[in-house]
Amino acid sequence: MSDDGPSYGFDTLQIHAGARPDPATGARQTPIYQTTAYVFRDADHAAALFNLQEVGYIYSRLTNPTVAVLQERIATLEGGIGAVCCSSGHAAQIMALFPLMAPGRNVVVSTRLYGGTVTQFSHTIRRFGWSATFVDFDDLDAIRAAIDDDTRAIFCESIANPGGYITDLDAVAAVAEEAGLPLIVDNTSATPYLCRPIEHGAALVVHSTTKYLTGNGTVTGGAVVDSGTFDWSASGKFPSLSEPEPAYHGLKFHETFGPLAYTFHGIAVGLRDLGMTMNPQAAHYTLMGIETLSLRMARHVKNAEKIARWLEDDPRVEYVTYAGLPSSPYYERVEKICPRGAGALFTFAVKGGYEACIRLVDSLEIFSHVANLGDTRSLIIHSASTTHRQLTPEQQEAAGAAPNVVRVSIGIEDADDLIADLDQALAKATAGL
């Protein structure tokens, strides 16, 4: 598709954005360029590429033609200017923070996050001298209070793990803007079909493409999407982007590349030196998945709504956290933040506590007990004994992963079959109570 064509709808873009028939063969589907290095036309061409004066393929740690199609596809669907794909969602988070942070700097983050992200942010990033301050993102004053002179970013999830909580992105973005800081939104659980964080003020969006974007549990991957709207030179707080880069003869990314500064830095410095590169096979699987994203997400949401309602009416269930239920305190936010639905990820509390939850996950037949989400298959996990095991009881509660709670990722199977499966497993889980 040409760049100056009409503006297409989501269903068209999820199939065509970034792709064109292969110039070498005319192949209609994007080929898997299982290739490492690319021949320079001549020595001048090589020099121009290495000086970032010309854009092209050098070596697949930085750029690969198959991965490039996926980068453009995801950037387009998110309404961003560019994207950098990475080897996993966690790699994308490090890549997203890398140009912004330095030893002594911090990021203010929501308490409601994927368990692995809580661990990455509370422990691992400290080895780089970075730190994260966790606050309740429903309390805007708490976010303001947590921001100090060393803060370099604000981070949250749109539809947040594990409870399907919805972040008021517009309100959080306004706080970030007051402070002159970029808001980074992990949009994994919503996908750009349900939520477009850039339209709500996010400067950057990160994804685990492992989940709904690929959709069927085949490959791990991640992406960092740049809105292209943040002014990296305004405050002097982002020298990697505004000041001379020694490894490129003093080139200043923001001055040279304007709105594309962050994306170029992600490739030319981030991937070059951190090497968290997505491989072309993974990009291929994810491109295949994205072609049906809207169809899958609509079905995920429809199933989740039906199952959440059924669970809420069941006496063996204490409560259900799905934001798509009128009983949810976040129901009002669905219309504003994710008008096509509240996703397919939620938790419910089982009468009988920890032991009943363990019996439930062991008794289900269609649902798989796995540490994953966003698969065509329905998945369940008891977070307190698995993904959130490393957290303190207080952190578990704050993250919506109390011991009596299970998290489900509703798939696109027949909803009635899923309900029947939950029904028989709840009977076993709560027998004798």
Ligand SMILES: *Cc1c(COP(=O)(O)O)cnc(C)c1O
């Ligand atoms: C899975 C997940 C991640 C981490 O992604 P990986 O691809 O597993 O590294 C980050 N954030 C959210 C919301 C996730 O669901």
